[in-house]
Amino acid sequence: MLPECGLIVERDGIPKLAAWLYQDNSCGVAWLAWVTKNPAIHARETATDVKVLLGAVDEIxxxxxxxxxxxxxxxxxxxxxxxxxxxxxxxxxxxxxxxxPHGS
Incomplete structure (x- = not known):
């Protein structure tokens, strides 16, 4: 179970990456931390997964x-x-x- 600030990228039910997105309550800054990959996944695969993660981070x-x-x-x-x-x-x-980024 993840904390509210936890994010997981999954493919075909397999967790690929996990990370935490902390948000300060006094300013407009967020901190993406503890980006961790599944050790069973080859590093070459993770660039695409990181891009998916960053898209979710942007949306949040x-x-x-x-x-x-x-x-x-x-x-x-x-x-x-x-x-x-x-x-x-x-x-x-x-x-x-x-x-x-705000807007299209």
């Missing part, structure tokens, strides 16, 4: 009136995918941030 952030999502990771593959999805690298390529 948009509906909660968040303007920025931050994510910290030392996992280079995740960092590369974050950058391909519009996140900007900061702090020795460990912190990533992105404005939440």
């Amino acid at each position: 952030a948009r509906t909660q009136n968040r303007h920025t999502v931050i994510c910290t990771t030392k996992v280079r593959g995740l960092g590369r995918t974050l950058m391909r999805c519009g996140y900007a690298a900061n702090h020795e390529v460990m912190e990533y941030f992105r404005g939440v």
Whole structure:
């Protein structure tokens, strides 16, 4: 069972990724944290799953009136995918941030 801020990406009933999206109650920032992949899934498959996760993060952030999502990771593959999805690298390529897209 996940906390309310927990997210899971599944394919064919198999959990691929889990993450938490924390939201500050005093400003419009959300923090995507603890992105974890199923160890039985090959890393090559996870880029697509991360994109699905980030789409859900955008939707949640948009509906909660968040303007920025931050994510910290030392996992280079995740960092590369974050950058391909519009996140900007900061702090020795460990912190990533992105404005939440509103509208089409």
